[in-house]
Every structure is written in structure tokens, then in C-alpha cells.
Amino acid sequence: MAERAFNSNHPSIFKILLEYSKDLPSDIMESALFRAVQKNLHGIVAALIDRGVDINACNEIQYTPLLLACGTAGAASLTNLLLHKGMGINLRNQADETPLHVAALHNQGALVGLLVNAGAQINAVTQELVTPLHIASQRGNTDVAQQLLHHKADVNVKDKQSKSPLHFAAERGDKTTVEILLNANADPNAQDKEKKTPLHTAAVRGHLSIVKVLLAKKGRFGAKDMDGCTPMHYAIRGHLPEYCVPKTLLTQRCCFQDAIMCYTDIQYCAGPSSAIPVLYPITWH
Secondary structure: OHHHHHHOOOOHHHHHHHHHOOOOOHHHHHHHHHHHHHOOOHHHHHHHHHOOOOOOOOOOOOOOHHHHHOOOOOOHHHHHHHHHOOOOOOOOOOOOOOHHHHHHHOOOHHHHHHHHHOOOOOOOOOOOOOOHHHHHHHHOOHHHHHHHHHOOOOOOOOOOOOOOHHHHHHHHOOHHHHHHHHHOOOOOOOOOOOOOOHHHHHHHHOOHHHHHHHHHOOOOOOOOOOOOOOHHHHHHHOOOOOOHHHHHHHHOOOOHHHHHHHHHHHHHHHOOOOOOOOOOHHHOO
16 A cells, blocks of 8 residues: 555655554665655655665665665755765765766766765775766766866876776867866876877867867877877878868967977878978968
């Protein structure tokens, strides 16, 4: 009867049963708690907790009620309730994610401060050494990224592949997140396990606007990855127009020598029969 009442369109009926029934089985209570969190039913969650349900119970994928709340839209009040009831702040799910990771994944910027102030580890890592800032940067969740950085998240932290949050933002082509990270002193020349920098990543994906931003922040266009390739090699193999990158180097006040090196790379890749205009130092501004 209790389960039928909760699954009805009137969960308040369940709350009435809860108030007058003394011996509801613990599995029904726990199941009801997860459903109440998922539906953002603050009153029923509070009533269940007051009845002594295990607030750190886990469902089949090792989600606690708090982990579930952090992925539920508009659940700041519910999250605050669970935290005040003493729920484990750094308990992890099956994917080795903390509530802060889940909040970052679902762009729950309003929860970051609540979780950190309650003791969440700002730089908590999964088995793949992924932090909440990595997730926010990869997903383009700028509100969460800003909140995490405000609470002193490590902007240059690296995952198991030695990728920084800036690598992920550059790969996504997310100019706003790239600028947020760079303004927080992200290293534009950080190298991953393949010695690729964010500039390599942006060039591979054909994100010219990201290339410009990284160059303006002293990204090294001559950096070589483990295959000996510079970002220019990837630019001309991929999607960027052949001449826009050397021009960008010049307009961004990069070393003219770098522009000549890029020009040489274009000649090499294009072949000796290609007609390529000459770059003159007079184009320097």
C-alpha cells in the first residue's frame, strides 16, 4: 500500500501513511527516500529522515540521496536539507564520483558553494584522476567552472592522461570557458601524455577562435608533441584555412620567426608545386 501511495499522483498520501504507520519496512523507506529526492519532494524527504531512514543508503549504482540530489534540477534546498542532516559529503558512486563531480556534470553551479562549505573536496579525483573542474570544462558548464575557481580549485590539475581542464575546453571550442581558465592562470602550454598542448588540441579540431585566444596568452606555436608535430601541422592537415594561422601569429604580435616556421610547414605539406604567397616582415604591426 505504501509503495502504491507513493507512486500515485498524490505523494502526500504517502506522507499521511508515514505519519500514522509505525512499522514500514526499511527497504520501502529507503526506496521512498530515493524517489522523493528524484522528484524533489522536500517535505517527504524531511519526514523520512525524521523517521530514521538511513540517509547514506545506496541504490543499485551506488548513488546516495545526496549524489542523486546533486543531479536534480532545482534541488538546492533539498541538498541543503540533506547536508544539514549529516549526509556523507564525499561518498562516491559506482563511477567513483563525489557529489561535487555530479554537480559539475549537471551544471549545478548553485550547489558548489553549499558542498564546498560542507566539506566537499574541491580537487577530489576519480580513478582516472578527473576533478570536478575537468568535468565542468569538458561539458562547457561555465557557471560551475567559475564557482569552482572561486573556491580555489586547481586550474592546472591533470587527469590520468595528463590533460588539464584547458585541454578539454580547447578541444570543445568553448571560448568562454577557455578565457575563464586562462584568466585564472591556466597554463596555455601544459602538455598531456602525448606532449600536446591546448593549442595542438584547438588546431586539431579547427577552432580558430581558440587558437587566437591561446596565442594572445603566449601559447607556444612551435611546441612539438611526441610525434614531432607543431599545432601548425595539425591546422593544415585539418580544418583551418592554410594562411589564416600565420596571419594570426602576426596580428597577435607573435615572433616573426614563428610565422616563418609556420609558412615553411605549409610549404612542406603543400608540396613544391603549390603556389604560396610570400610573407614579408612588413606585415608586422
